[in-house]
Amino acid sequence: MSKISAKQMDAFVAVMSHGSITAAAQHMNVSQPAISRMLERFEQEAGFVAFERRKGKLNPTPEAGMFFNEVTRVYRGLNYLNEIAKEIGETRRGYLRIGVFPAFSEGWISQRVGRYLVGRKHLQTSVIPMASDNIADAVSRQSIDIGISLRHTTREGLLCEEIAGGDLVCILPKGHRLKAKEIIKPEDVYGEDFINMVSADIDYKLFDETFAMRGISRRICAESTWASTICHMVAQNIGMAIMLRDTAEEYAHLGYHLVPFEHHTRYRVYLVSSSERPLSEVAKGFRQILFDDFAKANNLLQAKNR
Secondary structure (H helix, E strand, O other): OOOOOHHHHHHHHHHHHHOOHHHHHHHHOOOHHHHHHHHHHHHHHHOOOOEEEEOOEEEEOHHHHHHHHHHHHHHHHHHHHHHHHHHHHOOOEEEEEEEEOHHHOOHHHHHHHHHHOOOOOEEEEEEEEOOHHHHHHHHHHOOOOEEEEOOOOOOOOEEEEEEEEEOEEEEEEOOOOOOOOOOEOHHHHOOOEEEEEOOOOOOOHHHHHHHHHOOOOOEEEEEEOOHHHHHHHHHOOOOEEEEEHHHHHHOHHHOEEEEEEOOOOOEEEEEEEEOOOOOOHHHHHHHHHHHHHHHHHHHHHHHHHO
């Protein structure tokens, strides 16, 4: 059984839309006889008369009008699908799930997601705070597309790439006695009110051991699992704290002093993704933003150290 061909359908739509064989031929960039032949074949395959010629004018039949209404709906659907395909290809449509360790799950990630979403109104992004130890599992289970973690992983099936890093700093309430120091040593913290970070992301037990080995006591007056909460508490003069530099700088507007801390551990931030399944174009685009930021930060650091 033969069917209406795409060209026959296009000829029918062109004549219905433009009102004449001449105009349809110009629109399709073919000859008028070619349009006439395609219309004849269209009517044969369709099984109904589409046009009647009266006084040299082509008039659509009621059947043609009925069929054209259906064709128009289909063409609208095809145009919509073409637009969807274009948006997907240009990373303007899709869904991106990002797992982020808590200290970077507010301002740090929001700034980068906000930049990426410009011009991408049909792209939905889900940011999920989770401990670094859980991010590798979440990527493996495919419950997130990418993870941002403080833990390097060598797990099979995962790719771990460095995307950020920095130093640890002390944050001090306004007017604190240590505010003028160039660097704060563990000995300087003796007897100070201290707000403790309770987190699995950074092994804060190492700091506890450092203070204990040197016989240095701190008075733990408060603690929290959220870096932003600790920054607010320092600003409220509750005590001092040790913090990731990125986070400390993010909340510096609250009004506290930021002083480098003497510690030989530089934290590194990693992008965790699957090495066994391809990233979506949306995830690739966001990954590129993270790498661009990392390259800029490294260039600035190198220029500063010259």
